[in-house]
Amino acid sequence: MGKKLLIHNDKVPGIETLNVYLAHGGYASVEKALKTMTPDQVTEEVKKSGLRGRGGAGFPTGMKWSFLAKPEGVPRYLVCNADESEPGTFKDRYLMEKIPHALIEGMITSSYALGANLSYIYIRGEYFYVARILETAIAEAYAAGWLGKNILGTNYSLDLHVQVGGGAYICGEETALLESLEGKRGNPRIKPPFPAVAGLWGCPTVVNNVETIAAVCPIVMMGGEEYAKIGIGKSTGTKLISASGHINKPGVYEIELGVPVEEFIYSEEYCGGIRNGKKLKAVVAGGSSVPILPTELILKTAKGEPRLMTYESLADGGFQTGTMLGSGGFIVMDEDTSIVKNLFTFTRFYHHESCGQCSPCREGTGWMEKILKKFLNGTANESDVELLWDIQSKIEGKTICPLGEAAAWPVAAAIRHFKHEFLEIAKSKKFVDISHYERLNKIRV
Amino acid sequence: MGSQVHGTQEFNKAKRAEIKFSDEAMKIVQTIISHYPQGKQKSALLPVLHVAQAEFGGWLSPEVMDYVASILNIKPIEVFEVASFYTMYNLKPVGKCVLEVCQTSSCWLSGAEDIVKYIEKKLSIKVGETTKDGMFTLKVAECLGSCGTAPMLQCGASFHENLTYEKVDKILDEYKTVGKQRSYTDLDYKNTL
Numbered sequence: 001m002g003k004k005l006l007i008h009n010d011k012v013p014g015i016e017t018l019n020v021y022l023a024h025g026g027y028a029s030v031e032k033a034l035k036t037m038t039p040d041q042v043t044e045e046v047k048k049s050g051l052r053g054r055g056g057a058g059f060p061t062g063m064k065w066s067f068l069a070k071p072e073g074v075p076r077y078l079v080c081n082a083d084e085s086e087p088g089t090f091k092d093r094y095l096m097e098k099i100p101h102a103l104i105e106g107m108i109t110s111s112y113a114l115g116a117n118l119s120y121i122y123i124r125g126e127y128f129y130v131a132r133i134l135e136t137a138i139a140e141a142y143a144a145g146w147l148g149k150n151i152l153g154t155n156y157s158l159d160l161h162v163q164v165g166g167g168a169y170i171c172g173e174e175t176a177l178l179e180s181l182e183g184k185r186g187n188p189r190i191k192p193p194f195p196a197v198a199g200l201w202g203c204p205t206v207v208n209n210v211e212t213i214a215a216v217c218p219i220v221m222m223g224g225e226e227y228a229k230i231g232i233g234k235s236t237g238t239k240l241i242s243a244s245g246h247i248n249k250p251g252v253y254e255i256e257l258g259v260p261v262e263e264f265i266y267s268e269e270y271c272g273g274i275r276n277g278k279k280l281k282a283v284v285a286g287g288s289s290v291p292i293l294p295t296e297l298i299l300k301t302a303k304g305e306p307r308l309m310t311y312e313s314l315a316d317g318g319f320q321t322g323t324m325l326g327s328g329g330f331i332v333m334d335e336d337t338s339i340v341k342n343l344f345t346f347t348r349f350y351h352h353e354s355c356g357q358c359s360p361c362r363e364g365t366g367w368m369e370k371i372l373k374k375f376l377n378g379t380a381n382e383s384d385v386e387l388l389w390d391i392q393s394k395i396e397g398k399t400i401c402p403l404g405e406a407a408a409w410p411v412a413a414a415i416r417h418f419k420h421e422f423l424e425i426a427k428s429k430k431f432v433d434i435s436h437y438e439r440l441n442k443i444r445v
Numbered sequence: 446m447g448s449q450v451h452g453t454q455e456f457n458k459a460k461r462a463e464i465k466f467s468d469e470a471m472k473i474v475q476t477i478i479s480h481y482p483q484g485k486q487k488s489a490l491l492p493v494l495h496v497a498q499a500e501f502g503g504w505l506s507p508e509v510m511d512y513v514a515s516i517l518n519i520k521p522i523e524v525f526e527v528a529s530f531y532t533m534y535n536l537k538p539v540g541k542c543v544l545e546v547c548q549t550s551s552c553w554l555s556g557a558e559d560i561v562k563y564i565e566k567k568l569s570i571k572v573g574e575t576t577k578d579g580m581f582t583l584k585v586a587e588c589l590g591s592c593g594t595a596p597m598l599q600c601g602a603s604f605h606e607n608l609t610y611e612k613v614d615k616i617l618d619e620y621k622t623v624g625k626q627r628s629y630t631d632l633d634y635k636n637t638l
Contacts, residue, residue, distance in 0.1 A: 087549045087588035125495065125533045126589050128602035128629055161480040166491045166531025183490035185530040201485060244551040244592035251593045288550060331551055345553045349587045
């Protein structure tokens with residue numbers, strides 16, 4: 001069993017309530033930080049921990065915090081990104097639903113470090129009921145003096161609120177999220193200025209993912225150096241992985257970074273192997289936008305070394321033979337899966353979610369969806385594969401925000417590793433979806 | 446959304462007079478507005494639109510959007526540009542229960558298409574349509590964060606997961622009995638459905 005720091009108490013009855021959470025050591029990091037540490041000391045521990053943003057980009061959190069501008073007399077804000085929308089990702093939902101106080105505790109400790117007196121949790125609108133759970137927990141925290149004026153009798157005061165979004169993937173991009181939090185369309189902003197200088201309402205702002213903020217609590221408690229000892233190399237600590245698709249045990253797993261991918265897929269502790277005794281075909285390891293890898297490349301790197309669940313190992317080989325840890329949305333596909341059809345669902349998603357600001361993304365995602373539809377209709381030609389490749393290559397790097405890359409990468413990877421599937425359909429003029437049989441009668445109830 | 450576009454001014458005036466939050470909803474709206482600093486009340490727009498949608502029949506008519514604009518002291522166009530951007534706001538009338546079946550990768554891998562077909566057949570409607578009795582609208586949605594419990598559908602504020610045909614039957618029957626979906630203003634998240 002690996003070490004668990006974030007969801008080790010998820011099965012404790014009543015852990016969503018303040019009393020039970022406190023009885024299991026809850027809010028200790030707030031007590032320690034506010035009473036015995038300066039804000040800069042908290043930031044220093046986060047730096048030492050090597051914690052990297054858990055939303056997908058993996059940017060060092062301590063460094064992000066240290067970029068925060070601190071002009072005199074201007075408020076600073078911490079905004080929690082709970083707009084979890086990357087297909088295949090549902091870990092933040094699990095954490096907030098099961099242990100809402102873990103996020104609130106992290107928000108208080110982190111807000112203290114950043115000198116923010118007003119913070120927001122921006123949660124995707126579809127998670128209505130999770131927002132309710134958070135609001136209930138926040139009300140409890142206010143009533144017990146963990147939020148509000150002079151927390152624990154110190155000079156530090158913090159107000160914390162939840163805002164629900166309106167259903168837009170793009171609001172997971174931090175500047176789009178800030179636009180949305182200001183009551184506008186979720187159009188990403190041109191950077192610079194970065195939110196650390198001009199964020200919410202033009203003030204210095206840090207935007208962090210739910211899991212990142214929750215991880216600050218154990219870091220403060222054990223110290224950054226101890227935390228950095230968990231994991232391998234620059235992949236420190238634990239990570240929540242959302243496992244879904246054709247596996248026996250879909251769900252959220254907290255792993256110590258460094259678990260071999262093969263162990264993660266096949267061991268009973270985690271995914272429990274492929275459903276219905278089928279063989280593994282491919283894995284999307286870090287949410288829909290990261291490159292899909294076929295069995296041989298997801299289990300082992302191109303050099304033949306076992307692939308590990310770390311930022312570095314998954315990225316080994318670049319995009320030619322590697323992928324990314326991303327958000328930890330781990331989608332597993334069995335041998336019957338049509339890669340073309342799966343790609344179609346991804347591309348349809350990105351077309352639907354493109355905000356429409358930049359033409360390469362707005363138009364390109366639509367064209368890609370149309371071409372993929374031709375494959376599903378059996379009307380595609382062999383040259384359509386080249387056309388698809390051409391379009392994706394003209395989106396990447398040419399848009400304001402990374403949605404362009406997110407839409408292009410899965411297309412490129414599917415063609416790179418599974419070109420034969422596209423060509424077969426184009427040649428035979430027939431799309432047979434063997435993965436799409438009446439699955440429902442065969443799966444667990 | 447100028448009133449000229451949506452019929453005569455007289456008609457809109459009459460309609461607008463009927464649009465007013467209940468006291469309970471108004472209280473929620475005021476609480477939401479209080480979460481933001483003075484002068485930043487526009488930030489309350491997204492959550493307030495959810496309240497408005499729950500209050501006024503599940504969709505946002507031009508008149509409702511104008512009303513929300515007046516409450517937040519912003520221009521009607523600022524409301525419309527937001528309402529038309531986010532997928533959760535309905536700009537056309539919908540049924541009492543809006544069924545949104547997730548169709549993205551993990552749900553598709555687990556049989557979401559079968560669920561959609563099944564509901565279409567059962568309710569005799571296609572995706573995007575509403576049943577004749579006004580009870581159900583069927584939609585498809587992009588990833589709703591339920592990949593580990595796929596396939597799934599969302600109805601109002603409720604998630605229904607690990608769907609099977611039997612489960613769909615049961616859910617539809619229950620909604621028919623209750624007569625409405627749970628919405629943003631229903632504060633008790635522990636309710637079934």
